[in-house]
Amino acid sequence: MPALLAAFSLYLLIGSLTMDAGDAEFPGPAFYPTILAVAGLAVALGLAVDVLRHHRAHAEGQADADGEVGQSAGRLRPARSDFGAMAWVFFGFLAFALLLPWLGWILAGALLFWCVTRGFGSPRPLFDVLVSLFVSSLTYLAFAVVLGLTLPSGILGGGF
Incomplete structure (x- = not known):
């Protein structure tokens, strides 16, 4: 999901930065799509960090919020x-x-x-x-x- 969100946000960012806005005054038509694209990239980064951190906790055998340990007989449980x-x-x-x-x-x-x-x-x-x-x-x-x-x-x- 982070990769999908990052890809969509990059597409939006590239589109808004290459948009021909003519002589539009500030904020212009590219302003809000650029804000949304940057926010999407920030959320994608946060999600990626969370996924990696959560994966490490399971890989190390730490308990998650429900008290369940991520390793079962040395293997990780698949993400749902x-x-x-x-x-x-x-x-x-x-x-x-x-x-x-x-x-x-x-x-x-x-x-x-x-x-x-x-x-x-x-x-x-x-x-x-x-x-x-x-x-x-x-x-x-x-x-x-x-x-x-x-x-x-x-x-x-x-x-x-």
Whole structure:
């Protein structure tokens, strides 16, 4: 996961640094993607350090948070991943990317935020839909009003 996050962050960083922004004033269109890319690289580094540190603790036979020792007859236990949670986030992002032009930012963003909450295991799907719509709407307003940038409005703006 750290490698995947680092690769995506590097892709975003390279894209934002090579973006032709013309004569845009500060902060410009590359400012926020650059911040997100650097933050993604920092999180990837932190995750990598945590994975290596946790792996060493298991390799040395130290107890983890549950009191279980990482070695069983001299072998390491395989790491477990929650592929269901990862699928919610991955397919939510994929749906967001594909549906953004038609649904618009507010609905596509809400779908993405809702899928992420499902991936993180939230037990309240209806509440999550409402919060996702609220956060997506606030993001749309922040970009439109504060930054003066337009995000796709999709079917809500009569664009479909």
